[in-house]
Amino acid sequence: MSGSIKDLKLHDTEKPEHASSVDNATKLPEPTSWQKLNPFLRREVEYVPPAERALVRRYDLRIMPIACLLYLFAFLDRGNLGNARLQGLPQDTLHGDPTGKLFDWVNSVFFFSYILCQVPATILSKLFSPKIWLGCAAIGWSICSILMSTTFNIAGLIVCRIGLGVFEAGFGPAVPLYLSFFYTKAELGLRMAYWFSFAAVAGAFGGVLAFAIQQANLIGGLHGHNWKLLFIVEGIPAFCLGIFTIFYLPDRPETTSYIKDGAERELAVERMNRGTQAEVVGSVNKSHIKMALLDWKVYVGGVIYFGLNAALASISAFLPTIITTFGFTKANAQLLTVPPYACAAVVLTLSAWVSDRLQTRGIICSVSSMVAGIGYVLLITVPDNVHVRYFGVFCITSGTYTHIGTIIAWFAHNLGSESKKATGIPMFMAIGQCGSVLGSHLFPTTEGPRYMCARRFPCLVSCALQFLAAICAIILSIAYRTKNNHRDRVYGRPDPDEKVDVSELADDSPGFRYIP
Numbered sequence: 001m002s003g004s005i006k007d008l009k010l011h012d013t014e015k016p017e018h019a020s021s022v023d024n025a026t027k028l029p030e031p032t033s034w035q036k037l038n039p040f041l042r043r044e045v046e047y048v049p050p051a052e053r054a055l056v057r058r059y060d061l062r063i064m065p066i067a068c069l070l071y072l073f074a075f076l077d078r079g080n081l082g083n084a085r086l087q088g089l090p091q092d093t094l095h096g097d098p099t100g101k102l103f104d105w106v107n108s109v110f111f112f113s114y115i116l117c118q119v120p121a122t123i124l125s126k127l128f129s130p131k132i133w134l135g136c137a138a139i140g141w142s143i144c145s146i147l148m149s150t151t152f153n154i155a156g157l158i159v160c161r162i163g164l165g166v167f168e169a170g171f172g173p174a175v176p177l178y179l180s181f182f183y184t185k186a187e188l189g190l191r192m193a194y195w196f197s198f199a200a201v202a203g204a205f206g207g208v209l210a211f212a213i214q215q216a217n218l219i220g221g222l223h224g225h226n227w228k229l230l231f232i233v234e235g236i237p238a239f240c241l242g243i244f245t246i247f248y249l250p251d252r253p254e255t256t257s258y259i260k261d262g263a264e265r266e267l268a269v270e271r272m273n274r275g276t277q278a279e280v281v282g283s284v285n286k287s288h289i290k291m292a293l294l295d296w297k298v299y300v301g302g303v304i305y306f307g308l309n310a311a312l313a314s315i316s317a318f319l320p321t322i323i324t325t326f327g328f329t330k331a332n333a334q335l336l337t338v339p340p341y342a343c344a345a346v347v348l349t350l351s352a353w354v355s356d357r358l359q360t361r362g363i364i365c366s367v368s369s370m371v372a373g374i375g376y377v378l379l380i381t382v383p384d385n386v387h388v389r390y391f392g393v394f395c396i397t398s399g400t401y402t403h404i405g406t407i408i409a410w411f412a413h414n415l416g417s418e419s420k421k422a423t424g425i426p427m428f429m430a431i432g433q434c435g436s437v438l439g440s441h442l443f444p445t446t447e448g449p450r451y452m453c454a455r456r457f458p459c460l461v462s463c464a465l466q467f468l469a470a471i472c473a474i475i476l477s478i479a480y481r482t483k484n485n486h487r488d489r490v491y492g493r494p495d496p497d498e499k500v501d502v503s504e505l506a507d508d509s510p511g512f513r514y515i516p
Contacts (some may be wrong), residue, residue, distance in 0.1 A: 003353060006209035006268075006363060007118065007175045009077075010383070016120060017305065026363055029123070029258055032483065033316075036304070037185075038282070041481075046174035051263070051264070051267060054270070055259075055267060055268060055271075056162065056183075056187065056292045057160070058117050058258075059070070059182050059183065059250075059411060060191075062248070062249075062250060062258060062494055063179070063182060063249070064164075064191060064195070065196050065251060066241070066244070066248065067178075067179065067214035067251050068194060068195055068198045069173055069198070069241055070138055070171065070175075070238075070241060070242075070245065071135065071175070071195055071196070071199060071202075071237035071239060072198040072199075072201055072202050072205070073138070073142070073202075073234070073237050074138070074141060074168055074171060074172070074238070074316045075198070075202035075203070076202045076205070076206050076238075076475050077141055077142065077144075077145035077164060077217045077234055077235060077238060077253065078110065078164065078233045079202065079203065079206065080145075080206060080210070080230055080231065080234055081103070081107050081322050082211075082319060083206055083207070083210035083227075083230060083320060083334060083394065084227035084230055084231070085103060085320070086210075086214070086320055086330045086333070087210070087213070087214055087226045087227040087230060088226065088263070088299030088323075088442075089103075089225055089227040090102070092110045092152070092225060092227070093151055093152060093153055093154060093156070093157060093473070094106070094154055094157075097246075102154055104283055104441045105154075105155045105496060106154060106158060106159070106161060107161075107313075108436070108441065109158050109161050109162055109165075109259045110161040110162070110164055110165040111165060111313070111433050111434075111436040111437045112162070112165065112167075112437070113162045113163075113164075113165030113166045113169065114165035114166075114169045114172075114433055114436075114453060115165075115430045115433045115434060116173070116385060116430075117165070117166050117170070118169045118170075118173050118426035118427075118429055118430045118433070119168035119173070119423060119426045119427055119430060121170040121173075121176065121329075121428040122170070122173040122174050122422050122423070122425065123284060123289065123419075123421070123423060123426075123466065123488065124170075125170060125174045125177070126177075126279075126282070126284055126418065126419070126422050129247075129251050130174070130178050130231045130244055130249065130250075130251055130252065131245055131247075131249035131250070131251055132246060133170065134171060134174065134175070134178070134245055134249060135242045135243065135245035136242065136245075136246070137167050137168070137171040137241035137242070137371065138167075138238050138239070138241055138242030138245060139168030139238075139239055139243065140163070140166070140170075140242075141163075141164050141167035141168050141171070141238060142235045142236070142238035142239035142242060143163075143235070143236065143239065144160045144161075144163035144164040144167065144235075145160070145164060145231055145234060145235035145432075146201075146231060146232055146235035146236065146239070147160050147163075147298055148160045148161075148231045148235075149227075149228040149229070149230075149231040149232045149235075150228075152482035153365055166184040168173060169426075172429065173425045173426035173429050174422075175195065176192060176408050176409070176411075176412040176425055177192055177412070177414070177421050177425060179192065179195070180412045180413065180421065181253055181272055181278070182250075182254050182271075183243070183271070184271055184275075184497075185274075185275060185413045185515055186276050186356055187356065188356075188412055188413060189352045189353075189356040189406065189409040190352045190353055191349050191351075191353045191409075192352065192354050192405055192408050192409035192412065193349045193351070193405045193406075194349065194352075195405075195466055196348065196401065196404060196405035196408065197344075197345040197348045197349055197401070197405065198345075199401065199404075200341040200342070200344040200345040200348065200397065200401050201345055202318070202339060202341075203338075203340075203341035203397075204336075204337070204338040204339075204342045204414070205321070206234070207335060207336075207338045207341070208334075208335070208338060209230070210320075210334045211335050213226050213229050213230050213233065213431060214334065215392065216229070216331070219291050225326075230409055242317065243382075244499065251280060251344045253265070253268035253269055253271075253272050253502075254269055254272075254281055254282060255465055259328045266328065272278070273347040273496045273499040274496070274499070275413075275496055275497065275498070275500055275512070275513065276416060276417070276499075276500055276502055276512065277417070277499055277500055277501055277502045277503060279416065279418040279419060279503075283417035283419075284419050284422070284511055285417060285418075285503070286419075288416075288417050288420040288423070289419060289420070289421035289422075289423045290505050291414065291420055291508075292419075292420045292423035292427060292508055293427070294369070295415075295420075295421065295424065296340065297414075297476060297479065298411075298415075298424045298427050298440045298473050299428070299431065300427050300475060300476055301407065301410075301424075301428035301431075301432075301434055301472075302412055302427065302428040302429075302430075302431025303431070303468065303469070303472050304365070304369075304403075304407060304428075304432070304469040304472045304476075305404070305407065305428050305429060305431060305432020305433075305435065306431060306434055306435035306438075306465065307369070307435060307462075307465030307466055307468055307469040308369070308400055308407075308435065308441040308465075308469055309402050309404075309432045309434075309435035309439060310402045310436065310438045310461070310462055310465050311372060311376075311396060311434040311435075311439060311465070311466065312400055312401075312404065312436070312439065313350055313436035313437075313438075313439030314439035314462065315393075315396060315397060315400065315439075316460070319337050319340070319393070320333045320337055323337060323390075323393070326386045326389060326390065327386060336390075337417040338402075339394070340393045340397040340398075341395075341397060343397065343398055344394075344397040344398045344400075344401040344402070345401070347398040347401070347402055348398075348401050348402045348405045348406075351364050351368065351405075351406065351411070352405060352406065353404045355406055355409070358516055360477070360515065360516055361406050361407070361409065361410040361477070361494075361516070362410075362473050362474060362476055362477020362478075362480070362516055363477065364402070364403075364406050364478075365403050365407055365410070365473035366408050366470040366471075366473040366474050366477075367470075368400075368402035368406065369399060369400075369403050369405040369437070369466045369467065369469040369470035369473065370396050370399070370466070370467065370470050371398060371399035371402075371464050371483075372395060372396050372398075372399025372400045372403070372466045373399070373401075373466035373467045373470070374384075374395055375391075375392040375393065375394070375395025375396035375399065376392070376459045376460070376462050376463035376466065377392075377463060378392030378452050379392045379393075379396075380460060380463065398428050398463075399466070400466075403447055403469065403473075407473075410476075410515060411425055411428060412425065413514075413515055414480065414507060414514045414515060415503075415506065415507055416502045416506035416507030416508070416509065416512055417502045417503070417506040417507075419506075420506045420507065435465070437442070438461075439462070477516045478516075480515070480516040481514075481516040482513035483514060484513050484516065487512075487513065490510070491510045494511045494513065496513065498511070500512050
């Protein structure tokens, strides 16, 4: 590390003697008594130089808008089946589908290709330029979404949904890996929240857009087939953004032209190596792939993600239908899906801020799943009060989205090396996406309006999975804290911003510390 970079980052415990002459605007005061009791005050008061703050702002202005909009359009194209269902898709392509089972399979077949392609696609993404990889993925899924408007039977819908899953598999798990190149562990949680909150924004925006399209009086071949226009309108923006991404999304800090050569690039690379170690561009560490496959923590994360995705998939596809069982018209049901998603985006962002300040993820994950579980309890136990049941929907969306956004940021740091992240992140996501298949079948039409019957209890299943996720999050947090404490006793407490050699042992390196 060059001397100029070390001079940029000064801790108040490490400032040289001449630091006393620094202007009072850059000199940190001692914490007050209240600040010492404030749980949101970072344990290590540090001075962040203007050059670094400016670099982070540049990242936020270029990277985050592109990444967030990509996810917005990805989630719109993935979850618009629920809205299309209320606009006549089953009647036009599924022969009415009185039982709802054909729609369930059209919805869930996306996840089959998504699950199978996640791990190989994310590992393969390390060999390519990030902007090329992510841009091409967006172009691919947008074409599949637009083609869904041309289908006239279940076979066409299934083929398009499979293609959608293949291309989105190369996008979803690659983004947390990509963002970890630019943001430190103290910054990543909030950025992941911004990114994932656009899934909730997609739910809210999709409801408004579906309402507007449903009110349209179309002519020509689209007359009476408003769902076709829905797929076209939501597919075209992703295609355009994919092309934009190829030209404007920054590559890795070592190679991107967005970062100026010299001190700025040195700072960017130094940030990339804080508490970990970057790998050689275009390389994959095969031993770390094996380590990820054998890491029990990845599988516990998969169990958590399974329960969360069972809820997320069912809510995304069936929320408009569930709200119609409250007694609202189909058009009003589209609009009433907006507030729960908007609330989820706000709760997720606030929770991520708290998580970054406290540098803890497990507690946030556990509490959020408990909130979602309580939402399902309300749906199960209060069959007649519409207001209470609608509040339960708010609990479900807010708790589920918060936990998913937080756990992605959790694993984006705690796997140690790039290769282990490229394997472990899509692994726990792939395991979790099996829950999406389950969620796609939890709410068949024949079991409305309470979605309970003598044989199946869909809300009860989702409720149990949420509380299981809460327990698993606590187990992971305790395991991480125990390992950190053991390494502190044996090897001493390291500087959290120093480069750690993870080339051999990944997160098992003595100098590596987990976020609990």
